[in-house]
Amino acid sequence: MAPGVQDVKEGSASLSTASLSTAPLSTSDRAEVWHDAVSHTFVPMTVRLLEEEPSPGTIVSHQVGPVRISRIEAGPQVVTRGPRMIAAGGPPSLILSLQERGTSLKEQDGRESLIRPGEFSFTDSSRVFRKKIDEDFTFTSFHFPRAELDVSEKALRGLTATAFSRAEGSAALLATYLTQMAREAKRLDAGVGRRAAATALDLLALLVDDRSGQSRPQESQSAASLERVKDYILRNLRDPDLSPSMIAEANYMSLRFLHKLFQREGVTLGTWIRTQRLERCSRDLLRPMAEELGVAGIARRWGFANSSHFSRTFREAYGVSPRDWQVCGRPTD
Incomplete structure (x- = not known):
């Protein structure tokens, strides 16, 4: 300076x-x-x-x-x-x-x-x-x-x-x-x-x-914005305080526009974030680290602050509890 x-x-x-x-x-x-x-x-x-x-x-x-x-x-x-x-x-x-x-x-x-x-x-x-x-x-x-x-x-x-x-x-x-x-x-x-x-x-x-003299197709703009937002979410997925307002502010857009981006894909923002977290938890539960971290540790690792809530959410998504998933490796038919 x-x-x-x-x-x-x-x-x-x-x-x-x-x-x-x-x-x-x-x-x-x-x-x-x-x-x-x-x-x-x-x-x-x-x-x-x-x-x-x-x-x-x-x-x-x-x-x-x-x-x-x-x-x-x-x-x-x-x-x-x-x-x-x-x-x-x-x-x-x-x-x-x-x-x-x-x-x-x-x-x-x-x-x-x-x-x-x-x-x-x-x-x-x-x-x-x-x-x-x-x-x-x-x-x-x-x-x-x-x-x-x-x-x-x-x-x-x-x-x-x-x-x-x-x-x-x-x-x-x-x-x-x-x-x-x-x-x-x-x-x-x-x-x-x-x-x-x-x-x-x-x-x-x-x-x-x-x-x-260029036109900017609305769908093209929305697709680019959605990919940018998804990338931000995935980089901050471990943060339990990740919220719609935090995501909108970081990506310089309104909350209304943020929610519309996901509505066009037929999913809510909260559901998309929850799905991404559950997928990563399901993988980590089958890895050696799970023995040391336990179910609650794996949940916290991916932004689930409440282990009881995580267990209920996991069962709803996969049909078995996190512990059963950990033992069996996959849900039973």
Whole structure:
């Protein structure tokens, strides 16, 4: 982290806030500190300040779920990200900037666009880009992990370094939502913040699909969401506190949508989780570990907190008690 940057916990919100100002520094020190701050806030980049005596710069950032929101004010500069920095690694990300003051010249994927106040654009950190601003500027940026954005690489590549107006359509929906999200960021608690970030990602995907002319079949989206949820459940199956609200929050979706995903398969969420736990218990009961752990230990191992409840549930599913299953190896006809 650059000198002068402070991490602050925002009370009950438990959201990380970082702030920096180069105003107290001498003009000779500002360039180095600013370069480190920009690279820390976004991704490693080369920053070249265009003033002989650099103007003060400020960055204030808030973490909202997986999204980093930053407000930047500074003087003329050029930032570039070249092949060497990209090759150094790090998870790919998408950086969306709402231009508020000053005009930016952005270059990526063979395009060059002027981004004026009232417009926004985005940049993909996994490919070379350049941004030049010849005047004092202010913008608010949203740093999205690329892995969280469900759009095709082809669609995304066709829209980088493009100026989007906030006046109408899907761009207006996204810009309006992001503006309000940035305004409320420091007051959102952790759970609400994660849901807000999920909505922002959905609106961004909507914009990309809309502008790239792609449609997103509802069934395809639901199938992908269901697989993601199932993977999360299986990774947390041993947790006795695993609950619908916990699953929905971790996967950035509403409880209603979560239950609908399983209803389309003709099963309830609770039944699916119980079946997965019972299958693993039935296997473990036949393994050597069962002698040491016992029936109650096996049940606890897979998230059944109450052994009596487990025994009843097991009998209903397999037709025999866990102990009989352990002795016989399979239910009798």
